Amino acid sequence: MQLEDKVALVTGAGAGIGQATARLFAQRGARVIATDIDEAGLAETAGGHDNIVALTSDATSTAEIEKAVATAKDRFGALHMLINVVGGSRPGKTVLEYDDQEWDFWVSLNLTSTFRMCRAAIPLMAESGGGSIVNISSGAAVTGMGRNPAYVAAKGGVISLTRSLAIDHAAQGIRANCIAPGPILTPLMKRNRSEQEIAFMSKLSLVGRLGKPEEIAGTAAFLCSEDGAFINGELINVAGGRAGPV
Template structure:
């Protein structure tokens, strides 16, 4: 029970990596706030977990939603020990083909969302004597990829913000780390598959990026998030942990 008596808030927990993390945290003794912009998805995950889960709807790009989400979490479970900033989405496009509103949406959810959730959750973590924040970055935080300009920019910002937060809040007992997933078989790619001409060929190309010749699964990332959320990583802060099947080793 690596998270016994801990209270965790996970954004984007209605599917994919967030859903896998919510289930894993609960199995390890945590009380879990399942947050998602789609309340039906959040409620489905919370119901599957049981009494130690609480569903809440929130758009992490909106300050009022985030404040209400944190307040509801604290009121329901009595505090917060862990924040997992997982909510995010990507899109195709270069700086010349992207519309400004889509650029803004990607930056707002992926990067501004980390800022807002951390801004309002950190005071609650301090009340409990500190805690752990895990941000979802990406391998494209450190390597480029064609036709994903907004997503690359946003995730690069998440990696840099993680380092800044780690330094700013270490003296408050708060550790801040990030996880950089490679190609993960999740709802993020489901949306991209719908945008490409040949989804089968596109998926094979994604698998070929990894020396292991496969896509990762959400639980692969959830296991690392669990490690960073637990006391087992007590000497780690400001770091990014890459789980990508060897993609960035090339």
């Protein structure tokens, strides 16, 4: 029960890594606001957990983000942990094939959403005595990835944004860290990659398989717990010892 008496807000909590994170934080004693645009996914996440509040909320909308933070205040009177999981991509293009609109869409979903969420949440976190932000970047931002430049650039921005957050909000007792997951078996992975590609990626990991969403959730929980109290402004690769770019 490492997260007992703490309040968490998890974005993208209707599937994959966000769903596993909301559930694990709840199992460890936190009260959780789980947000997503997928109502059915959220219902699945909250099922059986009295301490998860499911809230339909678009992470690219400032108004809906502010409502999510207000819900944390109304329901639980505080916010200590913010886990920015929302993101996604559709590989297949080089920069030559993007128009401005499509580029902006992926940057908004993966990077600007994180900025907006932090802007809305930090005042309540400070008022709550401080806490921990965990931003989900990607191993793709560390190694590069072919034919996915908007995602790679946005996720690189998430790493740099995290370092700024750590410096700017340390005095308010807020730590900020970033996780770069390697390939994790989630609905996103199944949408974007064929079975053959998944088998190939499994071999690139030194552990010999793709990661599980719960393994990213566990790292986020560690970073938010007292065990992670001296870790700030860091990038943690959770990629099974990946052998190189994919």
